[in-house]
Amino acid sequence: MCETCGCGNADEHAVIQKPNDPNYEHKHRDHDHDHNNTIEIQTDILAKNNLLAERNRGYFSAKNITALNLVSSPGSGKTTLLEKTIKQLKSNVPINVIEGDQQTMRDAERIDKTGVPVVQVNTGTGCHLDAHMIQHAIQELDPENKSILFIENVGNLVCPALFDLGEAMKIVIISVTEGEDKPQKYPHMFDASDICIINKIDLLPYVDFDMEKCKDFALQVNHKLKFFELSAKTGEGMNHWIKWLKQKP
């Protein structure tokens, strides 16, 4: 966990709002930065988070909701993938979306255009979503029984790996412009995920990206990872991903 970015106290900064909310404002609650006893505090934060995550998991299980936590570095194409996925899937299954970013409603506004319910969580200085934010967001959304909840986490390949949200699984997205070595450099995220989506394959002819090496590196970290290679832009490979989603919830 970061010691300097304030992620340990991220929930104190969180602002949860629906798109087009006239009361939208950039507000951040004040908090104290006390970094004494850092290890104990971090342990407490993760223990508290895990407890709330289990409550979320119980809620999802009782309502037969499949919660999928999309994690990646900024710009890998999470929101684009969601926009395209929702268009193809929303007639088959009810979908809700929680969008996480430090600032702005931009992604929630993009998802809002697809016609599914969405809330934006602005984490302020925080670099990940946590289980408490998700608890509040699902109170706002009130997702249907037997539905899919997509959670787009804050773009960051580090901290979101540590925070269980109560999701069924984490899905890590890497785009071919990021280089094939990311699973080696950020192993925790690939270890914490069940699915790895390799996006922007339409750009493969233009970038030095070794697909097989990338998958090998990822499998060295987590031999159970399942891969989808696709382009959210052109739709190439999307059919396998959509077929997999149709088997949920």
Ligand SMILES: Nc1nc2c(ncn2[C@@H]2O[C@H](COP(=O)(O)OP(=O)(O)O)[C@@H](O)[C@H]2O)c(=O)[nH]1
């Ligand atoms: N060429 C290409 N560009 C993509 C693809 N998916 C997303 N993008 C672009 O990548 C940029 C970041 O996408 P966005 O969905 O906002 O990424 P996020 O930050 O992970 O949510 C945008 O300019 C997208 O149009 C893809 O499959 N191929």
Ligand SMILES: [Mg+2]
């Ligand atoms: Mg996004």
